[in-house]
Structures are given as structure tokens and as C-alpha cells.
Amino acid sequence: MVVMMNGFRVVIIVLCAVLMSSFSAFAQKGLDVREIVDKVDKLYRSDTSRSEVEMTVVSEHWERTFTMNIWTEGMDRTFIYITGPRKDAGISTLRIGSEMWNYLPKINKVMKVPPSMMMSSWMGSDFTNDDLVKESSMIKDYNLRFITPADAETDNYYIELIPKKDIPIVWTKIILIVRKKDYIPIEQSYFDEKGRKMRIMTFSEIKKFGSRSLPSVLEMRPLNKPKKKTVIRYKDLGFDVKLKPDVFTLRNLQKKR
Structure with missing residues (x-):
């Protein structure tokens, strides 16, 4: 009887160890997906930033390239100033929280972007006004999980993002592909x-x-318009830079440079 009881205890201990190991692996997997997405989420973010960007908009019949300077503070303040081409120079955009304004120098007027225009194209690109305003956090606003598509490559993570309840996000699902070796x-x-x-x-x-290695080219392609795309190239990008106190103000929109 003692031998049987001891054997029973060994079986129980082994089963517990297996279960705990499985639970730990599952928990670690859940932790990993959040860590990976958090790294991606923070890749282009810092307390403040200043960048020089070139944006090329390509359609079936024409192509336009803009140059611009962009300043950011946290997740809710952005100021964009178009430096070229000459006919568009001086156009600027200010975003504070969920509100957005554009300045058009040809008519010398500041215009607030109404809610009805948030899904409209920004500067004719494949990015909308809503893209500029909705600085959502993938960690806070989405439920995350690893997936394995049929064409998955072993060198990459495939992550599905589903918006959490009551989060006002246009897209009902996002699939993110991340390199395993450097996230x-x-x-x-x-x-x-x-x-x-x-x-x-x-x-x-x-x-x-600076100290960050990141993709310098972002290309957005709408699949319902196969001959259209927008390419953003970061020419220079500085993180945690000192900004003037009046950068994110309506007055700065009309400031001559």
C-alpha cells in the first residue's frame, strides 16, 4: 500500500509539473506577443521628435512628391509643414488630440477639419485625416494573438490585432508581420x-x-486601386529633441518660414 501511495504521489507530482510547464509556456507566449507589439508600437515614438520626410503619391496618370518637416510630442500632438514643391510650400497641419486644422497659404486661412472629412485623403495621399488623428496604441486598443497563415515564413511573427469593444477604430482587423531577429x-x-x-x-x-534602427521607407497601397500608392521616406529623424513651446499652436500654422 505504501508503495502504491508513493507511486500515486509521484504520478500526481509529474502531472502537476507538466500542467505548470504548459501553463507557463502559454503565459509566456501571451507575454511575448505583447512585448513584440509594444516594440513595434514604440519604434517611431518618443517624448518628442522632429523629422524630414519625402512623400510621393503615385496614381495611374500622375505622380507628385512633397517634402515636409514633422514635429511630434507624445501621442497626441503633431505639426506638419510642407516645404515643397513650391506651389504647395507653406501648407501646414496641426493635430491636438482628436482635433485637426489645416492652413492654406494661398487663401491665408486656417480651416478646422470637420468629422465628416476625417476619412478624406490627406494631401491626395493614401493616408486619411483619420490616420493622422487616430494615434491609437496597439497594446491598449487591440486584442492580440499569434496566428500562422498558410504562407507563413519561419523567420517572421504573424500577429492578429482585433479592436477592443467600444474602441472607435475604422479597421475591424489588422495583421502585423514582424521579423523575429530584431522585431x-x-x-x-x-x-x-x-x-x-x-x-x-x-x-x-x-x-x-541616432540609437534606433528602423525602416526608413513606408509604402501604403490601397487594394481597391491597384495602380495607386503612397511612399514615405524618412530623410532625417531625431528623437527626444528640444522643441519650441509654440510649435503646437494655431498661431504657428500661419507663421512664415
Whole structure:
């Protein structure tokens, strides 16, 4: 009887060890997906930043390239100043929280962007006004999980992001592809309420800006317009820079430079 009891205890201990090991692995997996997405989320973010950017908008019949300077503070303040081409120089955009204003120098007027225009294109690009305003946190606003698509590559993580309840986000699902070796994003796909893939953003040309290595080229392609795309190139990018106190003000929109 003693032998049987001792044997029973051994079995119980082994089973407990297996269960705890399985639970630990599951918990670690959940932790890992948050860590990975958090790294991607913070890749281009800091307390403050200043960047020089080139944006090329390509359509079936024309192509336009803009140059601009961009300042940010945290997640809710952005100021964009168009420096070229000459006919567009001076156009500027200010975002504070969920509010947004544009300044048009040709008519010398500041215009607040109404809610009805938030899904409209910004400067004719494949990024909307809503894209500039909705600085959502992937960690806070989405439920995350690893997935394994049929065409998955072993060198990458594939992560599904579903908006949490009551979070006002246009896209009902995002699929994020991240390199395993350095957590650099490769691709981000956006799906509508019918489950259709509507646009894809790709990340390429990794460069070092200060102490950070990150993709310097972002390309957005709407899948319902196969001959259209917008390419953003970071020419320079500084993090945690000192900014003037009046950068994120309506007065700064009209300031001559």
C-alpha cells in the first residue's frame, strides 16, 4: 500500500509539473506577443521628435512628391509643414488630440477639419485625416494573438490585432508581420467590417537614426486601386529633441518660414 501511495504521489507530482510547464509556456507566449507589439508600437515614438520626410503619391496618370518637416510630442500632438514643391510650400497641419486644422497659404486661412472629412485623403495621399488623428496604441486598443497563415515564413511573427469593444477604430482587423531577429515590422494589412483586405503598408530600407534602427521607407497601397500608392521616406529623424513651446499652436500654422 505504501508503495502504491508513493507511486500515486509521484504520478500526481509529474502531472502537476507538466500542467505548470504548459501553463507557463502559454503565459509566456501571451507575454511575448505583447512585448513584440509594444516594440513595434514604440519604434517611431518618443517624448518628442522632429523629422524630414519625402512623400510621393503615385496614381495611374500622375505622380507628385512633397517634402515636409514633422514635429511630434507624445501621442497626441503633431505639426506638419510642407516645404515643397513650391506651389504647395507653406501648407501646414496641426493635430491636438482628436482635433485637426489645416492652413492654406494661398487663401491665408486656417480651416478646422470637420468629422465628416476625417476619412478624406490627406494631401491626395493614401493616408486619411483619420490616420493622422487616430494615434491609437496597439497594446491598449487591440486584442492580440499569434496566428500562422498558410504562407507563413519561419523567420517572421504573424500577429492578429482585433479592436477592443467600444474602441472607435475604422479597421475591424489588422495583421502585423514582424521579423523575429530584431522585431522590425515588415508588413501591416488592414481589413474592413466585411473581412476584406483593403490596404497594405510595407516597411523597408532599414537605417539608423541616432540609437534606433528602423525602416526608413513606408509604402501604403490601397487594394481597391491597384495602380495607386503612397511612399514615405524618412530623410532625417531625431528623437527626444528640444522643441519650441509654440510649435503646437494655431498661431504657428500661419507663421512664415
